[in-house]
Amino acid sequence: MSRTPLVAANWKMNSPPSGWDAPDSPYRPQPGVDVIVFPELQDVTVCKNAGLHTGAQYGRPEPSGAFTGDVSMAQLKELGATRVLCGHSERRQHHGETDAFIAAQVQAALGVGLIPILCIGETAAEREAGKAQEVVKNQLSVLLTTDHSLLTPLVLAYEPVWAIGTGKTATPEDAQEMHVYIRKLLPDTLKDIRIIYGGSVKPTTAPDLIAQPDVDGFLVGGASLIPDDFRTIVEAVTRSS
Ligand code: PGA
Numbered sequence: 001m002s003r004t005p006l007v008a009a010n011w012k013m014n015s016p017p018s019g020w021d022a023p024d025s026p027y028r029p030q031p032g033v034d035v036i037v038f039p040e041l042q043d044v045t046v047c048k049n050a051g052l053h054t055g056a057q058y059g060r061p062e063p064s065g066a067f068t069g070d071v072s073m074a075q076l077k078e079l080g081a082t083r084v085l086c087g088h089s090e091r092r093q094h095h096g097e098t099d100a101f102i103a104a105q106v107q108a109a110l111g112v113g114l115i116p117i118l119c120i121g122e123t124a125a126e127r128e129a130g131k132a133q134e135v136v137k138n139q140l141s142v143l144l145t146t147d148h149s150l151l152t153p154l155v156l157a158y159e160p161v162w163a164i165g166t167g168k169t170a171t172p173e174d175a176q177e178m179h180v181y182i183r184k185l186l187p188d189t190l191k192d193i194r195i196i197y198g199g200s201v202k203p204t205t206a207p208d209l210i211a212q213p214d215v216d217g218f219l220v221g222g223a224s225l226i227p228d229d230f231r232t233i234v235e236a237v238t239r240s241s
Contacts, residue, residue: 003194005210005237006034006155006217008117009224010057010085010198016043017225021050026231029053033217033238036083037224041071048080055083055117058091061104073108083115085219087139089161103142110150117155117219118143119198120182124162132160133181140185148189156182156195157219163199165221170199172208172215179214203232210240 009027011017016039020027027037028051036053048054056079060070076084085091086109087102102118109116122135136158143151158178160170170178179195186193197209198219209215217237223229 002241003192003216004032004034005241006036006194006196007230007234007237008055008083008157008196008217008219009035009037009230010088010219010221011037011039011043011224012057012090012221013040014225015040016047017227017230019227020047021052026227026234027052030234030238032241033234035234038083038085041079044076044079044081053083054081055085055115056081057085057088059084059086059105059109059114061101061108063108073105073112073114077112077114081114083117083155084109085157086116086118088119089121089159089164093161099139099142102139103146106143106151106154107146110153115153115155117157117196119157119159119219121159121161121163121199127160127162132178136178136182137185140182144185144187148187151190152193154190154193156193157198158182158195159198159219165200167200169201169205169209170197172212175209176212176214179212179216183214201233203229203236206233206236207240210237 038055056076059073059076086105091097106116120139122132194216196217201218
């Protein structure tokens with residue numbers, strides 16, 4: 001079964017790049033590929049109103065309560081988000097997000113009709129110790145104990161931590177091997193979900209990565225802030241599909 005590729009721009013704590021809302025902006029919806037932007041929270045509504053498919057970078061599982069500074073999944077939806085990143089390694093690292101918390105985020109997102117993009121991936125030390133697959137399996141395990149039938153809109157992003165923002169990209173072979181491994185871990189109801197790759201994706205590395213049969217697109221950080229680079233990456237994905 002062929003899967004529509006997905007290219008996500010994770011702008012992190014940065015303003016939208018200049019020209020983001022131009023008529024020929026590479027961040028706009030395009031045929032044959034799902035292009036989604038993940039701006040800072042205060043830019044979600046303006047991006048959505050400009051016609052971009054827009055997600056949020058974070059949402060809390062609880063629907064309301066005493067969580068100063070946080071935002072609920074329902075509130076993200078009201079702002080115009082249709083997707084939400086869950087478990088990005090920067091959130092795991094800087095905010096202590098656990099696999100149980102992240103599984104609750106995924107469930108809460110689905111509960112209000114947001115599509116979660118769940119990020120998983122090992123650190124350099126874990127890879128060097130030969131534990132990359134074990135780490136990824138553990139990161140998925142809490143989620144996979146929940147009701148699978150509700151999880152079908154889910155997108156997974158394999159993002160090796162050592163590759164994020166470092167300029168080191170996984171080789172196409174390593175990415176393919178891990179994506180196949182991840183797909184094997186999934187129950188039958190989820191076998192056709194998209195598994196995208198993230199970690200220093202650049203115009204130079206995108207073509208060989210997307211040529212891998214189990215790489216269904218990209219989560220792009222640094223290069224998504226450079227419109228020409230992002231355009232080249234989206235074009236590589238479109239050409240390969
Ligand atoms: P990067 O970021 O492309 O700058 O490595 C990817 C990410 O954090 O999702």
